Amino acid sequence: xxxxxxxxxxxxxxxxxxxxxxxxxxxxxxxxxxxxxxxxxxxxxxxxxxxxxxxxxxxxxxxxxxxxxxxxxxxxxxxxxxxxxxxxxxxxxxxxxxxxxxxxxxxxxxxxxxxxxxxxxxxxxxxxxxxxxxxxxxxxxxxxxxxxxxxxxxxxxxxxxxxxxxxxxxxxxxxxxxxxxxxxxxxxxxxxxxxxxxxxxxxxxxxxxxxxxxxxxxxxxxxxxxxxxxxxxxxxxxxxxxxxxxxxxxxxxxxxxxxxxxxxxxxxxxxxxxxxxxxxxxxxxxxxxxxxxxxxxxxxxxxxxxxxxxxxxxxxxxxxxxxxxxxxxxxxxxxxxxxxxxxxxxxxxxxxxxxxxxxxxxxxxxxxxxxxxxxxxxxxxxxxxxxxxxxxxxxxxxxxxxxxxxxxxxxxxxxxxxxxxxxxxxx
Amino acid sequence: xxxxxxxxxxxxxxxxxxxxxxxxxxxxxxxxxxxxxxxxxxxxxxxxxxxxxxxxxxxxxxxxxxxxxxxxxxxxxxxxxxxxxxxxxxxxxxxxxxxxxxxxxxxxxxxxxxxxxxxxxxxxxxxxxxxxxxxxxxxxxxxxxxxxxxxxxxxxxxxxxxxxxxxxxxxxxxxxxxxxxxxxxxxxxxxxxxxxxxxxxxxxxxxxxxxxxxxxxxxxxxxxxxxxxxxxxxxxxxxxxxxxxxxxxxxxxxxxxxxxxxxxxxxxxxxxxxxxxxxxxxxxxxxxxxxxxxxxxxxxxxxxxxxxxxxxxxxxxxxxxxxxxxxxxxxxxxxxxxxxxxxxxxxxxxxxxxxxxxxxxxxxxxxxxxxxxxxxxxxxxxxxxxxxxxxxxxxxxxxxxxxxxxxxxxxxxxxxxxxxxxxxxxx
Numbered sequence: 001x002x003x004x005x006x007x008x009x010x011x012x013x014x015x016x017x018x019x020x021x022x023x024x025x026x027x028x029x030x031x032x033x034x035x036x037x038x039x040x041x042x043x044x045x046x047x048x049x050x051x052x053x054x055x056x057x058x059x060x061x062x063x064x065x066x067x068x069x070x071x072x073x074x075x076x077x078x079x080x081x082x083x084x085x086x087x088x089x090x091x092x093x094x095x096x097x098x099x100x101x102x103x104x105x106x107x108x109x110x111x112x113x114x115x116x117x118x119x120x121x122x123x124x125x126x127x128x129x130x131x132x133x134x135x136x137x138x139x140x141x142x143x144x145x146x147x148x149x150x151x152x153x154x155x156x157x158x159x160x161x162x163x164x165x166x167x168x169x170x171x172x173x174x175x176x177x178x179x180x181x182x183x184x185x186x187x188x189x190x191x192x193x194x195x196x197x198x199x200x201x202x203x204x205x206x207x208x209x210x211x212x213x214x215x216x217x218x219x220x221x222x223x224x225x226x227x228x229x230x231x232x233x234x235x236x237x238x239x240x241x242x243x244x245x246x247x248x249x250x251x252x253x254x255x256x257x258x259x260x261x262x263x264x265x266x267x268x269x270x271x272x273x274x275x276x277x278x279x280x281x282x283x284x285x286x287x288x289x290x291x292x293x294x295x296x297x298x299x300x301x302x303x304x305x306x307x308x309x310x311x312x313x314x315x316x317x318x319x320x321x322x323x324x325x326x327x328x329x330x331x332x333x334x335x336x337x338x339x340x341x342x343x344x345x346x347x348x349x350x351x352x353x354x355x356x357x358x359x360x361x362x363x364x365x366x367x368x369x370x371x372x373x374x375x376x377x378x379x380x381x382x383x384x385x386x387x388x389x390x391x392x393x394x395x396x397x398x399x400x401x402x403x404x405x406x407x408x409x410x411x412x413x414x415x416x417x418x419x420x421x422x423x424x425x426x427x
Numbered sequence: 428x429x430x431x432x433x434x435x436x437x438x439x440x441x442x443x444x445x446x447x448x449x450x451x452x453x454x455x456x457x458x459x460x461x462x463x464x465x466x467x468x469x470x471x472x473x474x475x476x477x478x479x480x481x482x483x484x485x486x487x488x489x490x491x492x493x494x495x496x497x498x499x500x501x502x503x504x505x506x507x508x509x510x511x512x513x514x515x516x517x518x519x520x521x522x523x524x525x526x527x528x529x530x531x532x533x534x535x536x537x538x539x540x541x542x543x544x545x546x547x548x549x550x551x552x553x554x555x556x557x558x559x560x561x562x563x564x565x566x567x568x569x570x571x572x573x574x575x576x577x578x579x580x581x582x583x584x585x586x587x588x589x590x591x592x593x594x595x596x597x598x599x600x601x602x603x604x605x606x607x608x609x610x611x612x613x614x615x616x617x618x619x620x621x622x623x624x625x626x627x628x629x630x631x632x633x634x635x636x637x638x639x640x641x642x643x644x645x646x647x648x649x650x651x652x653x654x655x656x657x658x659x660x661x662x663x664x665x666x667x668x669x670x671x672x673x674x675x676x677x678x679x680x681x682x683x684x685x686x687x688x689x690x691x692x693x694x695x696x697x698x699x700x701x702x703x704x705x706x707x708x709x710x711x712x713x714x715x716x717x718x719x720x721x722x723x724x725x726x727x728x729x730x731x732x733x734x735x736x737x738x739x740x741x742x743x744x745x746x747x748x749x750x751x752x753x754x755x756x757x758x759x760x761x762x763x764x765x766x767x768x769x770x771x772x773x774x775x776x777x778x779x780x781x782x783x784x785x786x787x788x789x790x791x792x793x794x795x796x797x798x799x800x801x802x803x804x805x806x807x808x809x810x811x812x813x814x815x816x817x818x819x820x821x822x823x824x825x826x827x828x829x830x831x832x833x834x835x836x837x838x839x840x841x842x843x844x845x846x847x848x849x850x851x852x853x854x
Binding site for chain 1: 443446447453454455456457458553559560561564565568569570571572573574698701713714715716717718719720721722723724727728729730732733734736737740741744745747748752753754755756
């Protein structure tokens with residue numbers, strides 16, 4: 001028994017991790033070097049699906065991160081506090097950390113990695129993005145010889161499940177959400193998922209790794225899926241698109257990094273278009289590699305336990321073979337913050353749906369207003385009627401978002417325009 | 428300049444690798460530690476797309492692998508010999524090796540890894556499978572905490588390109604092959620690709636990594652795509668399948684490892700069904716992770732250079748930080764050979780197409796013969812006529828291949844049967 005773990009939390013992920021580590025036959029032989037030494041929980045009386053050695057389980061989480069015998073602290077408790085403080089304390093005590101906590105890393109990554117670099121320890125976070133899909137370590141290692149151009153991901157299983165069902169069933173968002181909550185695919189408070197906050201945490205982490213700079217979470221533009229309607233899904237379908245909640249980090253040579261989360265029309269032929277249900281996928285574009293995509297289960301006890309355990313395995317291998325000098329392919333050493341482009345500077349295609357009074361010349365007026373701001377249209381179609389109002393769907397060519405918004409402001413004031421119920425970006 | 432490379436070969440992959448390593452701004456900073464010290468070529472007079480330092484280029488490949496100053500030998504020359512001998516000589520001289528040579532590794536991996544383990548050096552082969560897609564290192568590292576159950580890949584871009592075009596254009600194999608050769612997607616001698624040999628090399632390597640034992644290449648069952656007809660693609664389509672050349676390594680608890688390459692009917696909803704053109708994808712199934720898939724360009728200078736360079740980067744990081752003890756997540760240490768199940772023991776579904784005399788009762792006779800050998804049918808459909816012959820398509824339930832073959836032998840002797848033009852396995 002070489003390496004002693006102190007595990008913080010014995011919920012779904014913690015239990016899955018303990019189960020994997022207690023059942024090592026047929027897995028990597030190095031896992032046998034690991035001892036589950038302490039497990040910190042909130043309540044000792046709660047029944048557990050795993051058996052632990054007498055004395056291993058405790059409610060004193062601070063004692064775990066302060067225990068000199070613990071080599072690696074595995075933080076799988078979730079939430080911001082006390083997770084952040086315990087991680088920092090573990091680091092300050094010279095312990096390596098494995099965490100699945102995207103919220104803590106996205107918000108306090110700078111503080112945590114600064115402390116880790118000072119203490120000469122590793123903070124591993126494969127489980128924080130994409131569940132079991134190996135994406136963090138490939139970004140740090142195999143793909144890091146590339147100049148990364150874009151990372152585009154479906155990184156939230158709940159919203160992808162909801163959008164997939166809306167697509168296949170023609171159902172409304174609120175109905176599918178209610179059913180997803182009943183089935184356990186969405187939480188009672190669905191805000192973090194459906195408003196895109198969870199995806200924003202994850203793309204901030206991926207952007208930091210892929211583009212080599214820290215990310216202020218407040219710089220990440222974030223729009224959720226509450227406003228996606230079945231009407232738009234139907235029109236998108238007819239135009240050759242599906243609607244996905246994408247998390248995007250993209251860099252062009254002429255502008256700062258763009259990091260954003262929003263529902264997006266994705267061409268049906270695009271690799272991300274066929275990612276359905278609770279699955280996640282992360283598409284990385286780089287030079288010279290081109291496009292590579294990682295696909296798999298974005299959540300769940302087994303998948304996440306796989307990622308947590310692979311980080312532990314990586315640390316065990318490193319601790320057994322390395323000298324004092326840290327391995328640069330495991331660490332996260334950026335010191336500076338990346339400049340993030342404001343959303344108004346984004347150049348993208350747009351999809352917009354208008355309800356207009358049924359008057360001759362409305363399409364001409366729309367076209368004129370768009371033209372006033374240099375917005376060039378790919379298509380403009382009167383798709384039907386909603387009561388007495390005509391419905392018009394527009395897809396633009398690439399346009400600067402700020403210019404497009406100005407055109408919309410002018411259009412909104414046209415007497416013929418009733419409302420603009422939908423506005424979505426197109427990949 | 429810490430680490431000196433001796434590169435063997437300056438063809439497409441070698442040139443791409445040199446270009447990447449000579450242009451490191453915006454890539455991993457550790458690449459700056461690498462010096463392109465020697466490059467071995469066949470002809471000094473051939474014009475090159477890269478500039479090399481005076482004296483770096485040489486036709487004396489043996490001198491490179493014997494040069495005490497060389498730390499890492501990068502074998503990107505291809506072919507069996509002298510590649511194998513040079514790799515072995517480099518290893519015996521204590522040099523680490525990076526290779527893109529699937530043919531050498533699949534045939535001589537045992538000899539090479541035994542030598543490498545004795546010499547205490549690493550042999551890295553990310554580029555040997557899946558071009559730039561990170562799959563070798565994830566199998567060794569992140570996924571190795573899982574019990575791998577199956578690895579299923581589209582690992583040959585040429586055949587996937589041909590099958591995709593046959594599917595979308597309704598063309599014949601020979602026409603598409605000729606066009607692919609004209610366009611440079613298939614070689615003048617297409618045997619290694621279209622007969623499945625290249626895919627067999629690659630699945631042997633993946634199976635060895637995923638299931639932890641060496642593989643005798645002659646144990647890998649291998650069937651190419653020459654016999655796939657546009658007729659079968661059309662019927663498969665109607666039945667809800669696409670036809671892909673799959674490379675499969677699969678282990679069930681009750682039987683030995685099955686390693687095989689053959690055209691396969693893949694359900695349209697399966698993640699591999701939508702992998703088109705020259706792309707590759709590798710689906711890994713394991714416990715507890717479930718299914719993860721890696722997708723990307725399976726060939727090409729840039730993609731392969733990315734994989735070769737990522738191996739070099741990994742070695743540089745390891746050489747800078749490790750003590751004498753080798754890192755177990757980079758090596759390939761299996762000593763034993765895996766037992767491979769004979770193809771007759773395979774349990775799978777089959778698709779078969781029969782041409783029969785147009786007599787009453789033919790379907791009944793087919794059904795009786797199948798029943799005699801315990802072959803249970805999922806569907807049996809008379810699909811049409813070819814001249815005076817009726818065409819019947821059968822899809823079976825899971826059946827042992829040996830039993831199915833016996834039934835076919837009996838059916839072939841029935842007076843009503845003209846021929847059995849197609850026989851394909853179903854995923």
